[in-house]
């Protein structure tokens with residue numbers, strides 16, 4: 081795909097039929113960190129106008145914790161995970177009730193989808209999320225997605241919603257991703273630093289952004305800062321989806337393709353979304369060591385990783401978790417989704433599928449990592 085000009089990318093965003101809009105906690109809360117319903121209503125007005133022009137919008141919204149800690153009697157956003165989860169549990173319902181009433185002023189219905197990181201790597205869960213989102217969009221509903229904070233386990237969670245929004249953009253095959261935050265774009269350094277300049281166009285987000293210093297959150301409520309926003313823009317770009325990053329008050333102009341914020345050009349044609357996600361964003365929970373033959377087979381393309389070709393396992397993981405596959409020299413070959421729990425793996429090492437059936441039963445007679453769940457690095 082040849083690199084598009086900034087004007088072409090902006091036009092593609094203006095003409096997008098399916099759009100994922102992500103709004104961060106920092107854009108929905110006031111200086112105290114509590115949810116500010118006025119800000120939420122401003123965002124809803126911009127989205128409603130877009131939907132009225134026949135676009136389909138999925139809103140990925142943070143703000144559950146910001147909505148919940150005040151009603152629970154805390155002055156500031158809690159820092160321990162258990163209290164954050166409790167605040168999210170209280171706040172998610174409150175957040176949705178604000179969205180419900182704000183969108184209903186425009187005659188629009190909303191539907192809540194809460195996702196855990198695990199839902200996005202397991203094939204059946206992934207397809208479920210995809211089917212529900214698509215049906216909601218067909219029905220003219222604005223799906224509102226958040227991480228299922230109350231249940232997300234600490235080890236495998238998104239934490240921020242930036243990467244989740246890129247994944248959702250993949251799932252619904254969006255034409256554009258709009259990341260709304262508390263700064264009006266990507267700067268050459270955290271914007272609080274003197275001399276930081278705004279960048280308006282990034283033609284290839286995979287190129288090292290050498291002269292850009294990327295920092296974490298600048299607020300007391302945000303989570304990932306610019307690091308996770310760039311990760312999201314990268315996942316979108318390699319999925320063929322353009323991204324615009326700007327502040328929430330620019331939502332309307334950004335959706336119209338006006339010259340606000342920073343735009344990131346798509347750099348590839350669309351890939352198949354789930355495998356792309358496995359390769360790009362899933363954090364491996366363990367490692368499988370492939371012998372020479374298995375390494376060769378995997379590198380050749382369409383082969384599964386069979387127990388017969390595995391000589392070692394490291395880390396603790398469950399069936400369905402992402403794992404790294406390395407060769408005996410430690411070279412990283414691929415990422416994939418494990419078909420076994422880590423504690424089951426030693427008993428399967430070196431066994432053929434027929435032996436697995438005989439020794440352990442038919443339910444174990446499958447590859448350690450199926451080729452559909454495996455992505456070369």
Ligand SMILES: Nc1ncnc2c1ncn2[C@@H]1O[C@H](COP(=O)(O)OP(=O)(O)O)[C@@H](O)[C@H]1O
Nearest residue numbers: 104105106261267295297298302303304305306
């Ligand atoms: N190079 C950079 N350009 C712009 N913002 C940056 C940069 N590095 C760090 N940041 C910080 O990232 C923050 C946005 O991330 P975050 O606080 O996580 O927002 P959100 O809640 O919207 O996800 C900005 O307020 C800014 O302080």
Ligand SMILES: N[C@@H](CCC(=O)OP(=O)(O)O)C(=O)O
Nearest residue numbers: 104105142143144145303304
């Ligand atoms: N899922 C959490 C969001 C965590 C968070 O702060 O994310 P973000 O503001 O997008 O960096 C919530 O709803 O409070």
